[in-house]
Amino acid sequence: MDGIAALGIMEIIGIAGSASLLAGWRLYIVVLATGLAMRSGFVPLPEHLESLQVLANPWVLGIAGFGALAEFFADKVPWLDSAWDTVHTFVRPIGGALLALAIVDPGDPATQVVAFLLGGGGALLAHGGKAGARAAINTSPEPVSNIAMSTAEDVATVGLLWFVYEYPWAAAGVAAFLAALAVGLMLAVRRLIRRVFGGPKKDPAEG
Template identity: 45%
Template sequence: MESQTIQSIALMLGAGWASGINLYAAMLVLGWMGMSGQVDLPPGLEILSNPMVMGAAGLMFVVEFFADKIPGLDSLWDGLHTFIRIPAGALMAAGAAQGLDMGSAGELVGLILGGGLATTSHVSKASTRALINTSPEPVTNWTASVTEDVAVVGGLWTALNHPWLFVLLLTLFILLAAWLLPKIWRLLKAAGKTLTTWFRRSPPAAEHNPSTGE
């Protein structure tokens, strides 16, 4: 019973966290694991195993896979998905909380924790990408995108198979984000001021020519 409880908690937290990074990858991983029988999804997440839902998530994953690797477009994509990843992460965590058999109270806890984790991971991703995009080279952008996709798949697998390890890693992620985000925002603010100064810089005055009086 205890192992089932910690696994449900890890799934609840993992669903919220992963949705903030790549919602469609999270839906595909959970849907595929449920459909293949590798895990018994709680009733609130069984819909993810529906072929139509998996097809729609797969299509959007392909779109995001390419959009997420184009500098500039990835930040625009992240901005639009602020209104998708966070509420979806809250709802997926609430669905996962049904495995705790705590009724409406458990679902509300999942909704709150899932929304908070989705916000944390989404803001961390979007801020990091915006900072990376201040560099013109695309390699760092591609590397970050692939790393995020691997983290989502590996994180959810760990949550389902090694829940205690996942909770530990998630705690470290939250501490790292709390330490790192203010630094990233300061760097972004400094970069924004530099760009603003560059664009507002007045053109150099024309040189005075004594022979023409100009």
């Protein structure tokens, strides 16, 4: 972890992008995992990322922990998951924007504005892909696929967040992968909706 103390601009952008995109999946887990890692000393931050220390505050950890626990169970029930995602269409982008804002250099207002907008946009993009895919899965009458997908999201969020903090040089690649995945999921859901609701195509021969 010594290398995290000497982050370059690409590493910072990568971490901000990855954290924001992951917040679009699991905002509370991202905040909770980051806060616990910093409180335990697992993630020693360079000086210009000291604003993230607020995530290690006991009150922030408590609220994030409660939210993560509620989301863990809500995410396993199809109708409740869809309702939860609808409400968090507004919450996750704001959380992602604030995370990005806390990560970039506070001495550069222009960078802060760009980080806030891109962080919110990244979280909204990831949320859109995740919510769309889960809405399609939630139509299945059996609960196994929903629970399996939800558990995979939990594990992937924690695992990728650890990877980004442990290997900052790879964070930009993770962010690019997450953005591409979100776009791919949204396109797949769009094709599915067209197939289901588009209706049969008229045969030109029928006049």
